[in-house]
Amino acid sequence: MRWAVLSLGLFVTGAATQVFDGPQWLSWALYLTCYAAGGWAPARDGLLALREKTLDVDLLMVLAAIGAASIGQVFDGALLIVIFATSGALEDVATKRTQDSVNGLLELSPQEAVVLDASGTERTVAAREVQIGDVVVVRPGERVSADGLVVEGTSEVDQSTITGEPLPAVKTVGDEAFAGTVNGSGALRIRATRDPSETVVARIVAMVAEASATKAKTQLFIDTIEQRYSAVVVVATVALFAVPLAAGADLQSTLLRAMTFMIVASPCAVVLSTMPPMLSAIANAGRHGVLIKSALALERLAGTDLIALDKTGTLTTGTPEVTGVVTLTADLTEDAVLALAAAAESGSEHPLGRAVVAEARARALRIPPARGFRALPGRGVRAEIGGDVVEVVSPGELRPDAVSQTEADGGTAVLVLRDGHPVGVLQIRDHLRAEAVEAVRAMTALTKASPVLLTGDNRTAANLLANRVGITDVRTELLPEQKVDVVGELRDRGHHVLVAGDGVNDAPAMAAAHTSVAMGRSGADLTLDTADAVTVRDDLATIATVVALARRARRVVVANLVIAASIIVVLVTWDLVGHLPLPLGVAGHEGSTILVALNGLRLLSGRAWRRASR
Numbered sequence: 001m002r003w004a005v006l007s008l009g010l011f012v013t014g015a016a017t018q019v020f021d022g023p024q025w026l027s028w029a030l031y032l033t034c035y036a037a038g039g040w041a042p043a044r045d046g047l048l049a050l051r052e053k054t055l056d057v058d059l060l061m062v063l064a065a066i067g068a069a070s071i072g073q074v075f076d077g078a079l080l081i082v083i084f085a086t087s088g089a090l091e092d093v094a095t096k097r098t099q100d101s102v103n104g105l106l107e108l109s110p111q112e113a114v115v116l117d118a119s120g121t122e123r124t125v126a127a128r129e130v131q132i133g134d135v136v137v138v139r140p141g142e143r144v145s146a147d148g149l150v151v152e153g154t155s156e157v158d159q160s161t162i163t164g165e166p167l168p169a170v171k172t173v174g175d176e177a178f179a180g181t182v183n184g185s186g187a188l189r190i191r192a193t194r195d196p197s198e199t200v201v202a203r204i205v206a207m208v209a210e211a212s213a214t215k216a217k218t219q220l221f222i223d224t225i226e227q228r229y230s231a232v233v234v235v236a237t238v239a240l241f242a243v244p245l246a247a248g249a250d251l252q253s254t255l256l257r258a259m260t261f262m263i264v265a266s267p268c269a270v271v272l273s274t275m276p277p278m279l280s281a282i283a284n285a286g287r288h289g290v291l292i293k294s295a296l297a298l299e300r301l302a303g304t305d306l307i308a309l310d311k312t313g314t315l316t317t318g319t320p321e322v323t324g325v326v327t328l329t330a331d332l333t334e335d336a337v338l339a340l341a342a343a344a345e346s347g348s349e350h351p352l353g354r355a356v357v358a359e360a361r362a363r364a365l366r367i368p369p370a371r372g373f374r375a376l377p378g379r380g381v382r383a384e385i386g387g388d389v390v391e392v393v394s395p396g397e398l399r400p401d402a403v404s405q406t407e408a409d410g411g412t413a414v415l416v417l418r419d420g421h422p423v424g425v426l427q428i429r430d431h432l433r434a435e436a437v438e439a440v441r442a443m444t445a446l447t448k449a450s451p452v453l454l455t456g457d458n459r460t461a462a463n464l465l466a467n468r469v470g471i472t473d474v475r476t477e478l479l480p481e482q483k484v485d486v487v488g489e490l491r492d493r494g495h496h497v498l499v500a501g502d503g504v505n506d507a508p509a510m511a512a513a514h515t516s517v518a519m520g521r522s523g524a525d526l527t528l529d530t531a532d533a534v535t536v537r538d539d540l541a542t543i544a545t546v547v548a549l550a551r552r553a554r555r556v557v558v559a560n561l562v563i564a565a566s567i568i569v570v571l572v573t574w575d576l577v578g579h580l581p582l583p584l585g586v587a588g589h590e591g592s593t594i595l596v597a598l599n600g601l602r603l604l605s606g607r608a609w610r611r612a613s614r
Contacts (some may be wrong), residue, residue: 007038038085113145155186264571269564276600297532308500324427337424410464439540
């Protein structure tokens with residue numbers, strides 16, 4: 001930027017010297033210094049590209065400016081250098097703003113953390129040295145120094161930098177907190193659950209950096225034709241100079257026309273049409289909690305015309321709760337049935353098992369010790385408790401009335417067996433996400449088609465939930481490979497399918513889809529790796545918004561290409577069939593470059609995100 005400013009200052013001073021009849025040598029000296037200040041970087045880049053056997057548009061601009069000076073048009077050449085340097089500086093500003101908007105998140109994370117050692121003594125360490133399992137102390141008004149779970153204290157935390165939510169969130173024991181968010185008036189102790197390099201903030205920055213290093217298919221196509229097109233421009237410029245000159249045309253006017261042609265035919269604006277809007281959209285999504293992994297992923301998101309949703313953990317919160325206990329035998333109370341089930345599930349890592357244990361603890365029940373724990377794949381668990389064999393399993397063929405009633409109500413029924421005999425039914429329900437109904441409505445409005453629900457759950461429960469949120473196409477009792485088959489069927493119908501999910505069992509379907517979005521908080525590592533985009537706060541509403549933003553980025557790219565190509569055609573035609581003044585050609589060509597760069601930058605604004613979310 002400073003070289004562009006210096007170049008402009010020298011040009012204005014040279015022009016003033018010329019207008020006020022100053023010494024010609026002084027104006028020439030100022031103009032030539034302007035050449036050096038504004039042209040050395042493009043010349044260097046162009047020569048480096050030439051060493052790699054590629055022809056860069058920067059070199060074309062410098063050659064055109066030198067050609068103008070060689071025939072005495074030093075003012076026109078200096079004007080070209082100034083405008084070209086300015087457009088390059090604006091491109092750098094656009095790229096820097098895109099990077100800074102995301103990299104600025106890193107600065108939100110404190111450099112130091114207060115950690116409690118084994119004796120309870122506080123010690124200050126670098127935030128990057130916090131390890132998983134460490135307990136960090138966050139005092140009122142301080143920034144949280146690690147991603148983790150609150151183990152002590154209650155406070156309101158401003159986490160707008162991560163989730164976009166304007167109101168502070170109340171954090172108490174068991175709640176998740178994010179590095180870089182601002183603590184309120186209470187003191188918190190947080191047990192770190194992620195390595196500093198894996199915090200939400202760090203992942204945002206890493207993914208956007210990775211995205212910035214990739215190119216969409218449109219950009220790759222432009223890069224391919226740029227080299228060939230630039231070579232054609234050079235050949236045409238030489239022909240436009242040599243042929244008329246051989247026919248006896250005047251040297252100065254012929255060279256001036258050829259230099260003007262080289263300038264206006266150069267594809268600078270075309271080259272800048274694609275990446276600025278795409279990187280701006282990626283950065284904007286990152287600021288609002290959606291990580292898009294690449295420009296290619298953004299391009300795929302823009303083509304979405306049908307969305308397929310997983311149920312558990314995507315449409316629902318993925319944290320099931322026991323909502324009722326039914327006893328099937330007179331010698332056991334509800335609490336006794338629950339205590340037996342919790343004892344059997346105490347060694348289980350399954351979400352349903354954790355829900356059973358959590359409910360027993362919430363009721364302050366004594367959970368008896370269990371021996372011989374064994375997982376029954378696809379069925380449940382088995383353990384020996386007080387001499388009895390207790391099983392907590394899916395109902396299968398054993399279907400007491402309580403099982404049928406629970407499933408009819410949209411819940412999940414779990415059967416408790418003692419020595420092979422049913423003694424109780426646990427009624428478990430997974431809660432619908434608060435934003436699910438509105439999110440499905442937005443998806444339907446965006447794609448003009450109801451989302452498809454893909455689930456391994458039973459038909460009754462799935463249909464009840466689908467009716468609540470407005471989904472009409474429901475595929476139930478699906479194994480992971482069957483979800484892939486459904487996605488293949490939808491693709492065969494000509495749909496561009498987006499799959500949203502969170503579990504390992506969703507990963508194959510996400511990989512088979514055209515594009516995919518993972519739920520960031522609850523998502524399994526494999527799912528996060530497979531997805532093209534990740535919604536950090538598990539907000540379903542952002543799926544439709546990010547697709548709409550991707551579509552808008554695509555429209556901006558198309559508009560930029562039309563603007564750039566139209567101006568090139570007009571200016572080239574004018575130069576070939578008429579007389580295009582060099583300053584006007586320079587202004588038109590570089591003006592279009594500046595215009596497309598600024599047009600792409602519009603997608604960085606908060607207004608662009610709000611418009612996409614409507």
